Amino acid sequence: MASTLEALERWVNEVAALTRPAKVHWCDGSEAEYQSLLQQMLADGTLIELNQQTHPGCYLHRSNPKDVARVEHLTLVCHPTEEDAGPNNHWMDPAKAHAKMDALFDGCMEGRTMYVIPYCMGPIGSPLSRCGVEITDSPYVVANMKIMTRMGNAAQERIEREGDFVRGLHSTGELDPERRWIMHFPAERTIKSYGSGYGGNALLGKKCHALRIASNQARDEGWLAEHMLIVGIENPQGETHYIAAAFPSACGKTNLAMLIPPEGYRKDGWKVWTVGDDICWMRPGADGCLYAINPEAGFFGVAPGTSNDTNPNALKSISRDTIFTNVAVTADNQPWWEGLPGTPVTDWQGRPYDPANGPAAHPNSRFTVSAKQCPTWSEKAEDVQGVPISAIVFGGRRPSLLPLVMEARDWTHGVLMGAAMGSETTAAATGAVGVLRRDSMAMKPFCGYHYGDYFQHWLSFDRPGAKLPKVFHVNWFRKGKDGKFLWPGFGENLRVLEWMIARVEDKARGLETPIGILPAAGELKLDGLTLPPATLDELLAVDQAGWQAELAAIGDYLDGFTPRLPAALRAEQQRVAEA
Ligand code: GTP
Ligand code: MN
Numbered sequence: 001m002a003s004t005l006e007a008l009e010r011w012v013n014e015v016a017a018l019t020r021p022a023k024v025h026w027c028d029g030s031e032a033e034y035q036s037l038l039q040q041m042l043a044d045g046t047l048i049e050l051n052q053q054t055h056p057g058c059y060l061h062r063s064n065p066k067d068v069a070r071v072e073h074l075t076l077v078c079h080p081t082e083e084d085a086g087p088n089n090h091w092m093d094p095a096k097a098h099a100k101m102d103a104l105f106d107g108c109m110e111g112r113t114m115y116v117i118p119y120c121m122g123p124i125g126s127p128l129s130r131c132g133v134e135i136t137d138s139p140y141v142v143a144n145m146k147i148m149t150r151m152g153n154a155a156q157e158r159i160e161r162e163g164d165f166v167r168g169l170h171s172t173g174e175l176d177p178e179r180r181w182i183m184h185f186p187a188e189r190t191i192k193s194y195g196s197g198y199g200g201n202a203l204l205g206k207k208c209h210a211l212r213i214a215s216n217q218a219r220d221e222g223w224l225a226e227h228m229l230i231v232g233i234e235n236p237q238g239e240t241h242y243i244a245a246a247f248p249s250a251c252g253k254t255n256l257a258m259l260i261p262p263e264g265y266r267k268d269g270w271k272v273w274t275v276g277d278d279i280c281w282m283r284p285g286a287d288g289c290l291y292a293i294n295p296e297a298g299f300f301g302v303a304p305g306t307s308n309d310t311n312p313n314a315l316k317s318i319s320r321d322t323i324f325t326n327v328a329v330t331a332d333n334q335p336w337w338e339g340l341p342g343t344p345v346t347d348w349q350g351r352p353y354d355p356a357n358g359p360a361a362h363p364n365s366r367f368t369v370s371a372k373q374c375p376t377w378s379e380k381a382e383d384v385q386g387v388p389i390s391a392i393v394f395g396g397r398r399p400s401l402l403p404l405v406m407e408a409r410d411w412t413h414g415v416l417m418g419a420a421m422g423s424e425t426t427a428a429a430t431g432a433v434g435v436l437r438r439d440s441m442a443m444k445p446f447c448g449y450h451y452g453d454y455f456q457h458w459l460s461f462d463r464p465g466a467k468l469p470k471v472f473h474v475n476w477f478r479k480g481k482d483g484k485f486l487w488p489g490f491g492e493n494l495r496v497l498e499w500m501i502a503r504v505e506d507k508a509r510g511l512e513t514p515i516g517i518l519p520a521a522g523e524l525k526l527d528g529l530t531l532p533p534a535t536l537d538e539l540l541a542v543d544q545a546g547w548q549a550e551l552a553a554i555g556d557y558l559d560g561f562t563p564r565l566p567a568a569l570r571a572e573q574q575r576v577a578e579a
C-alpha cells in the first residue's frame with residue numbers, strides 16, 4: 001500500500017487502470033526527488049540549463065507554441081445543473097463531461113510515469129489550509145508544484161489524518177488544442193485537465209483548486225477564496241496592517257505585493273512585507289476579524305516587464321533556483337525578456353531572435369520561484385492562524401471616472417464596489433480599445449459557481465459580532481488628456497495605502513461624497529512628489545453625470561444575474577444612484 005487512506009489508494013489505482021502508465025511514482029517532496037527530476041528533464045530536453053554562474057539552479061522550459069496560456073473557453077465548471085454554474089461560467093453536464101474526459105485519459109500514460117503529488121495549499125499546520133492530490137504524467141508539473149505548494153510526505157500525512165482531499169487528474173495528452181479541456185466538478189471536489197502543460201491549466205493546485213474548487217468549499221464552509229494579493233504595511237512605530245487586494249490579471253497584484261516604499265517613507269522607517277501575490281483565503285476568527293493565508297508557497301509570475309525599475313524584489317527573487325518558461329536567452333545563456341537590459345539571441349521558441357517574429361520572450365512567459373526567495377517575504381506567511389486583514393481593496397484599469405481611491409460606506413457598499421469592478425481593455429490586447437469589461441472581485445475566470453450566489457456569500461459576512469475590514473476601491477490607471485497616467489503609481493501607491501490605514505485607525509476624517517468616502521484636502525501625503533494640484537483634483541473629482549451613467553451600467557450588469565442576484569445588492573446600487 002502506498003497510502004494508509006483507502007479512498008486515496010483506491011482512486012490512484014482507478015486512475016492507473018484507466019491511464020495505464022508504465023510506472024507509478026508517489027512524490028515525497030524531497031530535495032533529492034526534485035534534483036533527480038531536474039536531471040531527467042535536462043537529459044530529455046524538457047529543461048534547458050541556463051548560465052549557472054549568473055543564475056545558479058535556473059532552467060528554461062519551452063512549451064508547445066500552441067500551449068502558452070489559460071484557455072477560458074475550454075475551462076468548464078460542471079455543476080449538476082447549468083443554473084448553479086451561472087452565466088459567469090461555461091458548463092457541461094457532469095456525466096457527459098466525465099465520459100468525454102475519461103475517453104481522453106484512456107491509455108494516455110502508456111509507456112510513461114504517472115506521478116502522484118499530495119499537496120497542501122497553505123501552511124501544513126493551518127486550519128485554514130486545504131489539501132489535494134494531483135496525478136500527472138508531466139515531470140515539469142511535478143517540479144512546478146514542488147515550488148508552488150507544500151508538496152510530498154507532510155501533505156500526504158495531513159490528507160491521511162483528515163481523510164479528505166481535492167482530486168486532480170492531469171495529462172499533457174498530445175497537446176492538440178482540439179483535444180484540450182479543463183473540467184471542474186465542484187460537487188465531487190474533482191478536477192480533470194487534459195491536453196495542456198501550461199501553468200494555469202496544469203498546476204492544478206493554483207487556479208483550479210485554490211480558486212474554482214476552493215470558492216465552492218469556501219461557500220459551504222463560511223470562508224472566502226479570492227484572487228487577491230496580501231501585503232503587510234509596517235509603520236515607523238513597528239505596527240503592521242495587512243491589506244488584501246483584488247485586481248484583474250495584469251493589473252498589478254504582484255507589483256503591489258512587493259512594493260518598495262518611496263525614499264522619504266524608507267527613511268522614516270516604513271516597511272512592506274509580502275504575504276501573497278495572487279490568491280488569498282480568509283475566514284472570520286473567534287474575535288470577528290477576517291484572517292487570511294496565502295495558500296501558495298511560490299510565485300508564478302509574468303516575466304516581461306519585470307525589471308529593476310518596476311519590481312526589484314521580484315527580480316532579486318529569480319536570480320537563482322527558478323524555472324523559466326518561454327523566455328528568451330542572451331548570448332551567454334542568461335534568461336531575457338522585454339524590459340531587461342541586454343540583448344536576446346534566441347527567442348522563446350528557440351529560434352535565432354528576429355524582431356519580425358514578434359517579442360523575444362512570449363508576452364505570457366513566466367518564472368516559477370519559491371516565495372522564500374523574495375527579499376520582502378513575510379515571516380507571517382507561515383503563521384497557521386493567518387494574518388488579520390485591516391482593509392480589502394478592489395481595483396482595475398479605469399482610464400476615466402473612477403477616482404484614485406474611495407472608501408465604501410459599509411460592507412454592503414463594499415460588496416457593490418467589488419461586484420461593479422471592471423477594467424478597460426488597452427491596445428496591448430486584441431479587440432476594441434477602451435471597452436469596459438466587468439470582472440467582479442477579479443474572479444470572472446475563477447469563481448466556481450453562480451456570481452449571484454457568490455455576491456450573496458460575500459454579503460453574508462456582515463453579521464452580529466463581525467469586525468469586518470474597511471473596503472476601498474483604487475485606480476492607479478487614470479489617464480490625462482495626453483493619454484499619460486495621472487498618478488505615478490508603483491512605490492508611490494504607499495501614499496494611498498497610508499491614507500487607508502489612517503482611516504482604519506480613525507486618524508483621517510475623509511470626505512463624504514455620493515460615491516463613497518474620499519481623502520479630504522491635505523489627507524493624502526504628497527511630500528517629495530511633484531504632482532500638480534490640478535492633477536490631484538482630477539484624480540479625486542466626482543463627475544456627477546459620468547457616475548449616473550456608470551451606476552445605470554452597473555445596474556444593467558447586475559440584472560444579468562437575476563434571479564440569483566441578492567435584492568440587497570440591487571437596492572444598494574439604487575441607493576448610491578439616488579444619493
Ligand atoms: P496575474 O498574476 O496575472 O493575476 O496579474 P497581476 O495582477 O499580478 O499583474 P502584474 O503585477 O503582473 O501586472 C503588471 C502590469 O501592471 C504591468 O503592465 C505594470 O506596468 C502595471 N502596473 C502595476 N502597478 C502599476 C501602477 O501602480 N501604475 C501603473 N500605471 N501601472 C502599474
Ligand atoms: Mn501576479
Ligand code: MN
Nearest residue numbers: 227248249278
Ligand atoms: Mn492571477
